[in-house]
Amino acid sequence: MENPISKEINVADWVNAYGDELYRYAYSKTGDSHVSEDLVQDAFLGALQNTTDQSEIKNQKSWLFSILRNKVVDYYRELERKSKKENNWDTNLELDVHFTSMGMWRTSEKAMVWNNTENLATNKEFNAILDACLTKLPKHYQAVVRLKIMEDERTDCICEDLGISTSNLWQIIHRTKLRLRKCINKHWFQA
Structure with a gap:
């Protein structure tokens, strides 16, 4: 007779x-320790709710990672949904800050020439300012930066994960660059 305890799910083992x-x-996907803890907890809870027998899972690690990946996507x-509700403004308003009515760059928004940039990547003070500028971005902008630039994810995967179109992704990247440039100019080059 088979031992019924061996088939029970032991979350502590997981x-x-x-x-x-x-x-x-x-x-690595969120950059937020509290969110990461919640997502892992949700993944374990989801795994527990969706199986009754550990032996029916061929590769538990892969299975748990796929559940977690879906939780990250969710x-x-x-x-993105919250951001669209909170930021329910005309998208042209953000562009009005950077451009005149004729479509020309506003004088205050023209890109500065950054001299001596070769050492910025290793400069701790610059990286602290860059991190501060990144944290000022809306959460969905941070997600795009993390996935596209830092994690080097493929565009189609990011769009699928975030539920956005390719053009929306590139629009977010462009707006992120504008915001980061403005923040870095203010806090690093003009400080």
């Missing part, structure tokens, strides 16, 4: 075996 790896993955989709 947490001990995969918790740290799952957390690191979630953190998190970013929810961020």
Whole structure:
């Protein structure tokens, strides 16, 4: 007779075996420790709710990572939905800040020439300002920067994960660059 206890789900085993790896993955995708902890917890809860027998899962680690990946996708989709509700303004208003009615760059918005930029990547003070500028971005902009620029994810994967179109992705990247340029100019080059 088969031991019924061996088929029971032991979440503690999952947490001990995969918790740290799952957390690191979630953190690499979100950059937020609290959100990462919540996503990992949700992944374990989702796994627990969707199976009754551990032996029916061929590769538990892959299965848990796929659940977590879906939780990360859901998190970013929810961020995008919230952002659209909160920022329900005419998208041209943001562009009006940078351009005149004739479509020319405003004098105050023209790009500055940045001299001596070759050492910026290793400059701790500059990186602190860059991090501060990144945290001022809306959450969905931060998600795009993290996935596209820092994680080097493919465009189609990002669009699918965030539930946005390709043109929307590139629009977000462009607006992010404008905001970062303005912030860095203000806090680094003009400071």
